[in-house]
Amino acid sequence: RAVRTVAAVDLGAESGRVVRATFDGERLDAAEVSRFAHLPRPVDGILRWDLAGLTRDITAGLGALGTDAPVASVGVDSWGVDYGLLRADGTLLDAPTCYRDPRQLVALDEALATVGRDRLYRATGTQINEINTVFALLSDARTTRRLDDAATLLMLPDVFHHLLSGSRVTEFTAASTSGLYDMVGRRWAVELAEELGIPARVLPEVVPAGTDLGPVVGALGEGPLAGARVVAPAGHDTASAVVATPFTAPGALFVSSGTWSLVGVETPHAVVTPESEAANLTNEGGVAGTTRLLRNVMGLWLLQECRRAWARQGLQLSYAELVELAAQEPELRSVVNPNAPEFLAPGDMPARVQAYCERTGSPVPQTPGAVARCVVDSLALSYRTTVEDIAAVTGTPPPAVHITGGGARNRLLAQATADATGLPVHCGPVEATALGNAAVQLVALGELADVAEVRAVVARTAEIRTCSPRPQARWEEAAARLRQMTLDDDRRR
Numbered sequence: 001r002a003v004r005t006v007a008a009v010d011l012g013a014e015s016g017r018v019v020r021a022t023f024d025g026e027r028l029d030a031a032e033v034s035r036f037a038h039l040p041r042p043v044d045g046i047l048r049w050d051l052a053g054l055t056r057d058i059t060a061g062l063g064a065l066g067t068d069a070p071v072a073s074v075g076v077d078s079w080g081v082d083y084g085l086l087r088a089d090g091t092l093l094d095a096p097t098c099y100r101d102p103r104q105l106v107a108l109d110e111a112l113a114t115v116g117r118d119r120l121y122r123a124t125g126t127q128i129n130e131i132n133t134v135f136a137l138l139s140d141a142r143t144t145r146r147l148d149d150a151a152t153l154l155m156l157p158d159v160f161h162h163l164l165s166g167s168r169v170t171e172f173t174a175a176s177t178s179g180l181y182d183m184v185g186r187r188w189a190v191e192l193a194e195e196l197g198i199p200a201r202v203l204p205e206v207v208p209a210g211t212d213l214g215p216v217v218g219a220l221g222e223g224p225l226a227g228a229r230v231v232a233p234a235g236h237d238t239a240s241a242v243v244a245t246p247f248t249a250p251g252a253l254f255v256s257s258g259t260w261s262l263v264g265v266e267t268p269h270a271v272v273t274p275e276s277e278a279a280n281l282t283n284e285g286g287v288a289g290t291t292r293l294l295r296n297v298m299g300l301w302l303l304q305e306c307r308r309a310w311a312r313q314g315l316q317l318s319y320a321e322l323v324e325l326a327a328q329e330p331e332l333r334s335v336v337n338p339n340a341p342e343f344l345a346p347g348d349m350p351a352r353v354q355a356y357c358e359r360t361g362s363p364v365p366q367t368p369g370a371v372a373r374c375v376v377d378s379l380a381l382s383y384r385t386t387v388e389d390i391a392a393v394t395g396t397p398p399p400a401v402h403i404t405g406g407g408a409r410n411r412l413l414a415q416a417t418a419d420a421t422g423l424p425v426h427c428g429p430v431e432a433t434a435l436g437n438a439a440v441q442l443v444a445l446g447e448l449a450d451v452a453e454v455r456a457v458v459a460r461t462a463e464i465r466t467c468s469p470r471p472q473a474r475w476e477e478a479a480a481r482l483r484q485m486t487l488d489d490d491r492r493r
């Protein structure tokens with residue numbers, strides 16, 4: 001059987017990569033062709049992504065694919081919620097804004113005052129979270145003139161699909177992160193947009209994952225991508241990661257672990273009930289009609305921001321060194337609510353963790369190892385309370401946990417997750433997102449049958465490590481403390 005090659009562009013909030021994926025009928029392998037760091041910066045008073053830099057780095061990465069093996073197709077996935085705006089002539093209006101801008105919290109309050117929490121949740125099935133697109137658009141409408149000239153909104157992966165092929169549509173999984181898409185009715189929540197003063201005319205046609213968006217155009221269409229199609233994968237990175245999660249049992253929990261930890265289960269339908277609303281669980285679109293019922297738990301962002309803060313003070317610690325130091329610290333000494341609002345924006349994260357401990361009466365962690373231990377334990381505890389909330393809403397406790405993404409390398413976090421949840425934790429694949437992106441392209445090309453086959457192929461190809469739980473009463477007590485802190489933080493919001 002001939003080997004099929006596709007290119008997956010996977011954009012994370014801190015770095016992006018271009019991956020060459022090959023399928024030989026047995027194995028699905030991913031080889032990184034290039035990786036590039038990027039950072040949002042303020043432009044015109046709003047934190048924005050470096051669109052020009054990303055475009056340059058993606059173009060260079062695709063150029064480096066080489067011409068040895070023909071590339072059948074290319075697709076882009078990225079973090080959710082952010083978007084670009086096209087003018088009527090198809091040019092991009094300006095650089096896409098970043099969901100970590102404090103303007104979004106202001107807009108969230110305005111939306112709550114305008115239509116209320118129930119309306120926002122019931123019209124969409126999306127958790128109320130300041131990062132959602134709807135709040136950025138509300139802020140655009142009320143504080144800028146951006147929307148005056150905007151003809152079409154494209155979710156971020158589709159901004160790059162547009163640059164590659166000229167397409168002007170948005171893929172479903174990406175649209176589902178907006179907080180403006182009705183996950184039950186499967187259409188834009190047009191009425192909600194209008195009630196909020198967001199012009200519904202900018203909301204584009206939505207297409208399913210696996211849609212052929214046309215040939216690669218322009219200079220790129222003449223290099224390694226000559227003859228290649230642009231095929232929309234599951235544009236939302238979390239959706240791509242879950243496609244390539246080799247679940248060992250029905251109803252198992254996924255933790256897609258990168259900048260964020262997305263903690264949830266795959267369900268056949270959106271779950272929009274008073275219970276899911278009270279638990280603020282979100283419904284995100286998956287491939288082949290599925291939904292992910294999940295919560296955004298803070299992720300490795302906390303450790304990455306800590307590393308950046310220490311580096312500014314002259315202390316360079318690799319990620320692995322930091323985890324090593326944390327492993328030497330006693331567990332559960334200090335616990336924070338990792339989802340507290342003060343941890344969202346970039347800044348001096350060790351100081352914020354210390355201040356949180358001080359305020360809530362935990363011993364204040366003094367060393368990098370102690371701060372990192374506190375973060376790891378707190379994340380694991382937050383996974384546990386999310387498991388409990390999901391089980392209460394679905395009525396089915398998950399039998400196991402699958403951690404994918406960069407966090408699947410962190411053994412300390414995996415063991416803490418097993419201990420906190422009392423469940424076996426399977427780690428891997430680390431490159432789930434790129435594999436899932438490629439796999440959906442391969443399904444569209446007719447090389448793989450469906451998601452079940454994708455998962456079977458990933459299970460045979462990837463290296464999966466399992467941690468067994470060592471349940472202890474201390475995790476119970478700590479989880480109760482986390483629940484209390486979460487209630488207090490929600491009251492402070």
Ligand code: LFR
Nearest residue numbers: 079080081237238260262296
């Ligand atoms: C993960 C992710 C989450 C989304 C957050 C912000 O990378 O896509 O799913 O909620 O980033 O976009």
